Amino acid sequence: MTTLSGVTHRKVQVRSNFERFAFLFMRLSGVTLLVLAVGHVLIQHVLNDVHNLTLEVVAATWNSWGWKVYDMLLLIFAFSHGMNGLRNVLEDYIHNAKTVKIVNIVLAVFVVVTIIWAGIAIASFDAAPFINN
Amino acid sequence: MQAQLRIRRYNPEKDTSGYWGEYTLNNINPNDSVLDLLHRVKWEIDGTLALRRSCAHGVCGSDAFRINGTNMLACKTLVSRLGAGETVKIQVEPILGLRVIKDLIVDMEPFMNHYKSVLPYFINDEAAPENGRERLQSQEDRARFDDTTKCILCAACTTSCPSFWANERYIGPAAIVNAHRFIFDSRDQAPEKRLAVVGDTFGVWRCRTNFNCTNACPREIEITKAIAEVKKVLATGEI
Numbered sequence: 001m002t003t004l005s006g007v008t009h010r011k012v013q014v015r016s017n018f019e020r021f022a023f024l025f026m027r028l029s030g031v032t033l034l035v036l037a038v039g040h041v042l043i044q045h046v047l048n049d050v051h052n053l054t055l056e057v058v059a060a061t062w063n064s065w066g067w068k069v070y071d072m073l074l075l076i077f078a079f080s081h082g083m084n085g086l087r088n089v090l091e092d093y094i095h096n097a098k099t100v101k102i103v104n105i106v107l108a109v110f111v112v113v114t115i116i117w118a119g120i121a122i123a124s125f126d127a128a129p130f131i132n133n
Numbered sequence: 134m135q136a137q138l139r140i141r142r143y144n145p146e147k148d149t150s151g152y153w154g155e156y157t158l159n160n161i162n163p164n165d166s167v168l169d170l171l172h173r174v175k176w177e178i179d180g181t182l183a184l185r186r187s188c189a190h191g192v193c194g195s196d197a198f199r200i201n202g203t204n205m206l207a208c209k210t211l212v213s214r215l216g217a218g219e220t221v222k223i224q225v226e227p228i229l230g231l232r233v234i235k236d237l238i239v240d241m242e243p244f245m246n247h248y249k250s251v252l253p254y255f256i257n258d259e260a261a262p263e264n265g266r267e268r269l270q271s272q273e274d275r276a277r278f279d280d281t282t283k284c285i286l287c288a289a290c291t292t293s294c295p296s297f298w299a300n301e302r303y304i305g306p307a308a309i310v311n312a313h314r315f316i317f318d319s320r321d322q323a324p325e326k327r328l329a330v331v332g333d334t335f336g337v338w339r340c341r342t343n344f345n346c347t348n349a350c351p352r353e354i355e356i357t358k359a360i361a362e363v364k365k366v367l368a369t370g371e372i
Contacts, residue, residue: 009371010319012371
């Protein structure tokens with residue numbers, strides 16, 4: 001009698017599409033946000049007293065390019081992750097293909113413009129005038 | 134013991150919209166099933182009540198209804214599960230997301246079309262083994278899709294899914310479960326054809342992982358887990 005054992009793993013050709021990329025992006029950004037967002041909450045609200053969160057404190061933080069990059073990554077991943085979630089919800093309830101397309105374009109433009117606009121604000125922030133020497 | 138039943142009624146030849154029919158049944162037993170009570174309403178009070186049922190033992194999947202707000206099989210749901218005391222209130226309505234034909238009967242065509250779209254049958258063009266015996270498979274390979282072989286196509290999962298309620302083009306949990314059953318079968322040769330269907334815009338990506346389907350399944354299939362396994366195959370390209 002022939003007896004087989006073990007699990008057979010097979011490679012398959014998978015057709016990619018936008019939804020697959022969106023799914024992978026949500027997983028990747030979700031894991032990244034676990035580090036970035038939890039780190040942000042810990043630093044801003046646990047290690048530092050939220051009542052002392054003044055412009056001077058923010059300026060001192062953004063005096064470092066490391067923290068500027070951290071906050072820009074937080075902005076990029078959190079905003080695009082959230083807006084893709086919104087896109088998913090809207091696509092559930094909007095059934096007209098043309099309307100879906102318009103909504104998606106509006107959301108994409110909103111995400112790109114907001115990230116660029118906020119990114120410029122963070123990158124060009126000059127901390128010097130707000131830091132008490 | 135007494136049961137106060139509220140049953141959603143709709144007769145397309147008479148009614149412009151649905152309404153609640155109220156019926157009181159005396160001398161019921163905690164071990165009676167909801168199907169027993171529906172039979173008593175139909176046979177003793179109002180013979181026009183329309184419902185689907187067949188085996189009455191949780192195998193055929195005909196009598197999935199929304200009972201007290203949750204999808205269940207009427208034949209497997211005992212009165213004792215719905216309440217205790219002298220009077221038990223039970224509300225029965227058609228499963229959601231499918232067109233109501235009459236009373237508790239819904240149009241299952243959209244559901245069955247999604248099921249058929251995943252090619253829910255064994256595909257292997259190689260000749261059968263010469264000895265006339267079955268195509269062999271290891272116990273480990275068989276175990277991978279054991280859970281999803283249990284589906285009875287009652288539609289309790291698909292019609293408990295908010296994504297399906299929102300858009301009936303979503304193929305739904307039942308179709309994905311049946312795709313899983315063959316995608317993970319090492320003897321089957323058409324996983325890519327099925328992955329093309331479930332990987333489409335209205336395939337697995339519409340699943341929001343809210344576990345309604347898993348809770349609704351009368352066969353206790355871990356549906357959300359099966360959907361996640363299909364998503365993983367689509368993400369990695371490896372079964």
